[in-house]
Amino acid sequence: MTTKRFEGRVAAVTGGARGIGLAVAERLTAEGARVALWDMDEGEGKVVAARLGGAAMRVDVADDASVAAAVAATEATLGPVDILVNNAGITGPNGPVETYPVDAWRRVVDVDLTGVFLCCRAVVPGMRARNRGRIVNVASIAGKEGNPNAAAYSAAKAGVIGLTKALAKELAATEVRVNCITPAAVKTDIFAQMTEQHIGWMLSKIPLGRFGLVDEVAAMICWLASDEASFSTGAVFDVSGGRATY
Numbered sequence: 001m002t003t004k005r006f007e008g009r010v011a012a013v014t015g016g017a018r019g020i021g022l023a024v025a026e027r028l029t030a031e032g033a034r035v036a037l038w039d040m041d042e043g044e045g046k047v048v049a050a051r052l053g054g055a056a057m058r059v060d061v062a063d064d065a066s067v068a069a070a071v072a073a074t075e076a077t078l079g080p081v082d083i084l085v086n087n088a089g090i091t092g093p094n095g096p097v098e099t100y101p102v103d104a105w106r107r108v109v110d111v112d113l114t115g116v117f118l119c120c121r122a123v124v125p126g127m128r129a130r131n132r133g134r135i136v137n138v139a140s141i142a143g144k145e146g147n148p149n150a151a152a153y154s155a156a157k158a159g160v161i162g163l164t165k166a167l168a169k170e171l172a173a174t175e176v177r178v179n180c181i182t183p184a185a186v187k188t189d190i191f192a193q194m195t196e197q198h199i200g201w202m203l204s205k206i207p208l209g210r211f212g213l214v215d216e217v218a219a220m221i222c223w224l225a226s227d228e229a230s231f232s233t234g235a236v237f238d239v240s241g242g243r244a245t246y
Helices: 019-030 042-052 064-077 102-130 151-170 189-193 196-204 214-224
Strands: 010-014 034-039 055-058 083-086 133-138 176-183 236-239
Touching: 010 019, 010 064, 010 102, 019 034, 019 042, 019 083, 019 214, 034 042, 034 064, 042 055, 055 064, 064 102, 083 102, 102 133, 102 151, 102 176, 133 151, 133 214, 151 176, 176 214, 214 236
Parallel strands: 010 034, 010 083, 034 055, 083 133, 133 176, 176 236
Antiparallel strands: none
């Protein structure tokens, strides 16, 4: 990368130690940002942070105290958070609603939806006070279409879309922009949580005939995190290989 769109900016990326989050962290760093990796895997996060010259914190996004501590540590180490990328997520088990484990449902919603809410809630006061900021939430095409045998994940990601739109309107009078993306399946470590049958079903729905690449998703996220996305807020951007129908 030769451009420096994020020079002087501090970014926090949840789930930043691997997969899409790692690709985002690498690109933000290459374009001048100082990046904090918020991840449950603190060991891997520190390895990545050392390579990128950023910071790493062990964060459970579903726990408000953990998120608040991460914000404080990031501010102390790198500075106030200018960019938040809510990427951390789990799929939960695959199965029909009538037999879906209640504890699994709650955990998926806690991580994939409540976690986004808690991270937004923690950084918005500072962004509002500075009248500057970008929030990019990683939802999913499942949140728009509803994937069978993945009701918890689909419902949580639909909630992320609604949360994004609501928060964007709350902040519309400021220079803080809030958007989300709805990727189709991207082959990362999260596939280990799914059945082969479900993975095959997802692939069959993508007209391009392949899964997305983490760098393709990172490119969209980083545009939304940049000053170039000044007139987009409360929007849903597809990275779906043609699967999205609206």
